[in-house]
Structure formats: structure tokens, C-alpha cells
Amino acid sequence: MKIAQELRSGNVIMIGNEPWVVKKAEFNKSGRNAAVMKMKLQSLLKGTLTETVYKADEKFEDVILDKKDVTYSYFADPAYVFMDSEYNQHEVDAETLGEGAHFLDEGMACEMTFYNGRGISVELPTTVIREIEYTEPAVRGDTSGKVLKVARMVGGLELKVPAFCEIGEKIEIDTRTGEYKNRAK
Amino acid sequence: MPRAVLFCTVVDNYGDAGIAWRLARALAQNHGFAVHLVVDHLLTLAALVPTLATAGPLPQEVLPGLWVGAAPPSAPADLVIEVLTAELPQDYLAAMAAAPQPPVWLVYEHLSAEDWVAGCHLKPSPHPRLPLTRYFFYPGVQEGTGGLLWGGRDATRPLANIQKSNEHPSPRPSSLKGEGGISILLFPYENAAVSGLLAGLSAYGQGAHLLVPQGRIWPQLSACLNIQLEAGRTQAHGPLQIEALPFTDQDTFADLVAGVDLACVRGEDSFVMALMAGVPLLWHIYNQEDGAHLAKLDAFCEDYTKGMRPALARVFTDLHRAWNVYDRAGVQENIPKYMAFLPELRAHAQGRAEKIKKLGGAAQNIVDFFGKVR
Numbered sequence: 001m002k003i004a005q006e007l008r009s010g011n012v013i014m015i016g017n018e019p020w021v022v023k024k025a026e027f028n029k030s031g032r033n034a035a036v037m038k039m040k041l042q043s044l045l046k047g048t049l050t051e052t053v054y055k056a057d058e059k060f061e062d063v064i065l066d067k068k069d070v071t072y073s074y075f076a077d078p079a080y081v082f083m084d085s086e087y088n089q090h091e092v093d094a095e096t097l098g099e100g101a102h103f104l105d106e107g108m109a110c111e112m113t114f115y116n117g118r119g120i121s122v123e124l125p126t127t128v129i130r131e132i133e134y135t136e137p138a139v140r141g142d143t144s145g146k147v148l149k150v151a152r153m154v155g156g157l158e159l160k161v162p163a164f165c166e167i168g169e170k171i172e173i174d175t176r177t178g179e180y181k182n183r184a185k
Numbered sequence: 186m187p188r189a190v191l192f193c194t195v196v197d198n199y200g201d202a203g204i205a206w207r208l209a210r211a212l213a214q215n216h217g218f219a220v221h222l223v224v225d226h227l228l229t230l231a232a233l234v235p236t237l238a239t240a241g242p243l244p245q246e247v248l249p250g251l252w253v254g255a256a257p258p259s260a261p262a263d264l265v266i267e268v269l270t271a272e273l274p275q276d277y278l279a280a281m282a283a284a285p286q287p288p289v290w291l292v293y294e295h296l297s298a299e300d301w302v303a304g305c306h307l308k309p310s311p312h313p314r315l316p317l318t319r320y321f322f323y324p325g326v327q328e329g330t331g332g333l334l335w336g337g338r339d340a341t342r343p344l345a346n347i348q349k350s351n352e353h354p355s356p357r358p359s360s361l362k363g364e365g366g367i368s369i370l371l372f373p374y375e376n377a378a379v380s381g382l383l384a385g386l387s388a389y390g391q392g393a394h395l396l397v398p399q400g401r402i403w404p405q406l407s408a409c410l411n412i413q414l415e416a417g418r419t420q421a422h423g424p425l426q427i428e429a430l431p432f433t434d435q436d437t438f439a440d441l442v443a444g445v446d447l448a449c450v451r452g453e454d455s456f457v458m459a460l461m462a463g464v465p466l467l468w469h470i471y472n473q474e475d476g477a478h479l480a481k482l483d484a485f486c487e488d489y490t491k492g493m494r495p496a497l498a499r500v501f502t503d504l505h506r507a508w509n510v511y512d513r514a515g516v517q518e519n520i521p522k523y524m525a526f527l528p529e530l531r532a533h534a535q536g537r538a539e540k541i542k543k544l545g546g547a548a549q550n551i552v553d554f555f556g557k558v559r
Binding site: 013051 | 470
């Protein structure tokens with residue numbers, strides 16, 4: 001059991017029969033008001049987001065989820081198929097993967113989280129490398145990185161890159177934010 | 186007729202019971218609920234509501250449609266409210282969870298002007314193990330909060346009537362009638378700066394009539410003045426007249442607050458009375474050891490002084506800060522300045538009351554929410 005005040009972003013709690021992941025937790029207390037935790041929660045089963053307020057001493061069953069190292073195998077519409085070290089296949093749908101689906105490469109090492117034997121989230125490496133397939137010509141002289149332009153990666157993903165990037169160049173992308181990090185070395 | 190049960194735990198003083206009573210009465214008298222008010226310390230409530238006979242059988246129908254007792258009815262109500270620090274008995278909670286249609290369940294919190302309050306107002310709190318959802322209702326003075334409870338005998342009587350009674354207060358102590366001096370209600374908790382208040386008021390030089398209801402300030406005030414306060418007796422202290430008042434019921438007290446030129450109020454119930462009556466006020470906030478009350482005080486001062494001239498806003502804030510940290514010299518210095526602003530303060534206070542009224546009364550807002558969720 002954990003009390004609301006101990007909960008942090010990333011913790012998983014049970015409300016009724018449903019596991020919810022804490023996305024944001026904010027403690028509030030003043031004067032004689034009850035200390036409360038305002039929390040943004042996301043259902044691990046449905047993906048829905050909700051804002052809640054709990055008394056800081058409200059007790060929750062915290063859930064320790066199973067995690068496994070997996071590698072991405074292939075896309076079998078509509079599921080993404082991953083394989084663990086014992087060659088078991090695990091399917092995850094596009095909604096669960098969210099933006100992460102854009103960054104999958106065959107053989108990519110990931111970490112999958114399970115609830116009741118079902119994969120409910122996939123954590124990708126924080127950085128992936130992609131090649132720029134098309135972008136407007138580089139702007140000479142601007143090396144600050146502050147001026148951005150749109151670029152399309154091999155595979156179709158589009159994102160903003162610094163004006164100095166060129167077609168054929170490889171860049172690093174942060175998979176958590178989907179943003180350009182830097183040129184690949 | 187929808188049924189409401191309100192739970193009240195008396196922590197200390199009279200504010201918990203006073204707020205619960207006013208909310209219960211508003212729901213019963215003005216919104217057609219059959220209300221059952223459960224209080225753990227009936228004697229405290231009886232002090233405010235003399236018609237409550239604590240020796241008689243319980244629950245007692247104190248007003249039409251409003252029962253008071255020490256335990257809730259066995260069947261869960263349609264609307265369940267935990268007032269302030271009250272918590273539901275486990276068996277009642279279980280009955281709520283087993284009901285075919287679960288009640289609308291609220292916590293009626295303390296009011297605050299802090300920014301975070303609006304973000305928490307009426308947010309759901311689904312029970313981790315039971316099929317019930319609780320909601321936090323925050324009374325307040327800002328957009329996005331639940332407004333305030335107001336009124337005396339009729340909890341939703343038009344504000345204009347309250348202000349009318351403010352201009353022509355009927356229950357003013359007889360000693361005040363016909364006098365042109367400034368009347369000040371003195372109703373703080375224990376406050377070591379009260380000597381600074383007396384010194385500052387004396388220095389102001391226009392004379393003042395202090396009405397001091399029986400309460401926690403009496404021993405300090407007696408020591409300060411070197412007199413024995415006695416209910417019903419008025420004693421002179423330089424240019425000040427000090428009138429000790431006997432303990433009174435809530436309605437009479439509300440009219441007293443509305444009838445003075447300056448209301449030195451405390452906690453929440455009398456504070457709300459002064460805010461809604463549009464009376465210039467000096468608030469003694471409930472003190473907490475960790476100092477958490479000072480952020481709440483600062484938030485109130487910041488909100489209340491919006492629209493004030495900077496000179497008045499500064500005096501308002503400085504005086505409130507000094508009064509609440511027991512800074513005798515600070516109070517003595519600022520109270521004469523504050524008194525000089527009284528006419529302007531009154532106009533400001535009445536404007537604030539009108540603004541708060543636009544948020545809707547707290548009872549009305551609860552009823553609206555009930556209708557939406559049920």
C-alpha cells in the first residue's frame with residue numbers, strides 16, 4: 001500500500017479493478033484545508049486520461065508490473081510484434097505504442113511492461129538514428145540550431161530539424177519527445 | 186424530495202458547527218432537501234442554535250425538513266457531505282457503496298483564495314476500492330471556486346437585504362443606539378497584539394465603541410485593560426468604550442457583524458459573515474504551528490486588495506500581517522491609518538461582496554452540481 005502523498009509520476013495504482021499510471025502528482029496544503037494530491041492519471045487498460053484530487057493520506061494498492069526485455073520483430077496489421085529472450089511473441093497495438101511506433105526498427109531492443117500477462121506499454125531506447133530523405137536546402141551561415149525547418153525521414157516520419165541539416169544526413173531523435181537531438185556521429 | 190446527510194466533526198470553537206448548520210439550513214430551507222445534520226458534539230451546535238434541545242430525543246426536527254442528530258439514518262441519502270474535517274463512519278460508507286444508485290458525495294472544504302484551489306474544485310476522487318466517487322468542494326472568492334455561504338436567518342436572502350440591515354442594524358446593543366461613534370466588533374482568537382490595537386485605536390482619537398462577544402480574547406483583553414470583563418457591562422478605556430457581550434446565537438451574531446463599522450473576525454464562519462455583509466474587516470486567521478496559514482492569509486490579502494488604491498492596499502496588507510503574527514507595534518502603527526480609510530473600505534467591501542455573489546451561493550452551487558452528477 002502507498003498513500004497518495006508518496007505517489008510519483010510513473011507509479012501505478014489500482015482504482016477499482018483498473019490499473020492507472022500517475023502522469024503528474026502535485027501536493028497542496030494550506031491553512032486548515034485537508035492536504036490533497038492533485039493527480040493526472042492514465043488508465044493502462046483504456047489509455048484515458050483523468051484529473052483527480054485525493055486526500056494526501058488516501059491509501060492505494062500500488063502495482064508492481066512485470067517488465068521484460070524484448071526486440072521488435074515485425075508489424076502484423078494492426079499489431080506490432082515483439083519477441084522476448086525465450087522466443088515468445090507479444091503483440092501491442094498502435095494506440096499503446098503511440099508516437100513510439102514511428103521509431104521502431106526491426107531488431108530494436110525495447111522494454112515491455114505487462115499487466116495480467118498483457119503488454120500495456122513499450123519503452124524504446126531514448127535515442128534513435130534516422131536518415132533525412134528530404135528537406136529544403138541547407139541555409140549557409142546559420143549554425144545556431146535555433147532556426148528550424150521541416151524534414152522527412154526515410155520511412156515517412158516528419159519533424160523539425162535545424163536549418164543547417166541536409167538530405168542524406170543522419171540525425172539523432174529523442175523518442176520521448178519526438179524532437180531532433182543532434183547530428184549522428 | 187431529495188435527501189441530504191451532512192457530517193460535522195467539532196474540532197474546537199464554534200466554526201465547524203456554525204458552517205455545517207448554515208449549509209444544512211440553506212439546503213433545507215431554500216433548496217427543498219430533507220436534511221439530516223450529524224454532529225459529534227451537539228452541545229456546541231446547541232450554543233449557536235438555541236432551539237436545539239440536546240436533552241430531547243434524537244434526531245430532532247429543529248426546522249421544517251432539517252433534522253439534527255448524533256447518528257445518520259441507516260439508508261444512504263442522495264447527497265452526502267463531509268463538512269470540513271468530518272469523515273464518514275465505515276458502515277455508512279459501506280451502505281453508500283451498496284446503494285443501487287450511489288449518493289453524490291462531497292467534501293465541503295475550508296475556503297481559500299490560493300491559486301491552486303480552483304484547480305482542485307469539484308475534481309473527482311474515485312474511491313480506490315469502492316464504487317463511489319467523492320468530490321472536493323472548495324468555497325472561495327475567486328472564479329472557479331464554489332462561492333460562499335451567506336446570510337443570517339435566511340441563508341439565501343438577497344444581498345441587498347443584508348446590506349440594508351447593515352445600514353440599519355436592528356440587534357445592535359442598546360448602548361450603541363443614538364451614538365455617532367465608530368462601532369468595532371472585536372472577535373479574534375487569543376491575540377497578543379490586542380494591546381497594540383487598543384493603543385492604536387486610542388491614538389486615532391475619534392473614540393470607538395468596542396463590542397466584545399464572550400470568547401477567547403476576554404482573558405487577554407481583561408489583562409490589557411486591567412479590568413474584569415463582565416457580559417452586559419460597558420467600561421471606558423481612554424477614548425474607547427469596551428462593551429462585553431454575552432454569548433449569542435448564530436443569527437444574532439451575524440446581524441451584529443453586519444451592523445458594525447469594522448468587524449475584527451476570525452476563522453471562517455464570522456469571516457464569511459463579514460465578507461458577505463460588505464463590512465470592513467480585520468481577519469484573524471486560524472493559526473497553525475507550521476505557519477501554513479500565512480500563505481492563505483497572503484493570498485486573501487492579494488485578492489481582496491484588487492481594485493484598492495495602493496496606499497489603502499498597503500495598509501490593509503500590513504495590518505493583516507501584523508495582526509496575524511502578533512506584532513504589537515505593527516498593529517498599533519497601522520490601525521489608525523486603517524481607520525482613516527473606513528468610508529473607502531466600506532465601499533470596497535460592498536463591491537467585493539457583490540463580486541463574490543456573482544459566483545453563486547455555495548449551497549446553490551452544490552445543488553447545481555448535485556443535479557448535474559445525479
